[in-house]
Amino acid sequence: QVQLVESGGGLVQAGGSLRLSCAASGSIRSINTMAWYRQAPGKQRELVARITSGGSTNYADSVKGRFTISRDNAKNTVYLQMNSLKPEDTAVYCCNADGYTRPYLVSFNSWGQGTQVTVSS
Numbered sequence: 706q707v708q709l710v711e712s713g714g715g716l717v718q719a720g721g722s723l724r725l726s727c728a729a730s731g732s733i734r735s736i737n738t739m740a741w742y743r744q745a746p747g748k749q750r751e752l753v754a755r756i757t758s759g760g761s762t763n764y765a766d767s768v769k770g771r772f773t774i775s776r777d778n779a780k781n782t783v784y785l786q787m788n789s790l791k792p793e794d795t796a797v798y799c800c801n802a803d804g805y806t807r808p809y810l811v812s813f814n815s816w817g818q819g820t821q822v823t824v825s826s
Contacts, residue, residue, distance in 0.1 A: 706815075707806065709802055709817035710728050710818070712728075714798060716823045716825065718824070726782060726783075727800030728780065730781065731806070732808075733804060733806060734810065736781060736802050736804035740753075740774075741798055742799045743796035756783065762774055790824045794824050797819040798819060
């Protein structure tokens with residue numbers, strides 16, 4: 706199995722910053738897309754940001770200019786730098802990754818458990 710483990714969540718005041726990390730482990734040959742999703746109470750899960758193996762990114766309109774997604778392929782890790790945080794950013798943030806396992810090239814799509822981000826006013 707390919708497992709994802711998030712870290713970096715916590716409590717921060719509005720205007721502050723947090724950096725989330727998500728490390729993938731297991732029998733991984735390659736990772737295609739890595740992404741961050743979030744879900745706030747009473748709301749549907751939404752895509753926050755994604756990054757392809759080639760480095761292409763896209764962001765939710767609500768976080769553009771404030772959040773930056775990046776990845777370290779050597780470490781099988783994706784990051785989400787969150788600046789100028791707002792109370793409405795409060796949510797459980799989950800990591801997602803898809804790719805192929807080794808040695809038999811089985812596709813995978815894995816999710817992390819999630820990390821809580823709370824932004825106080």
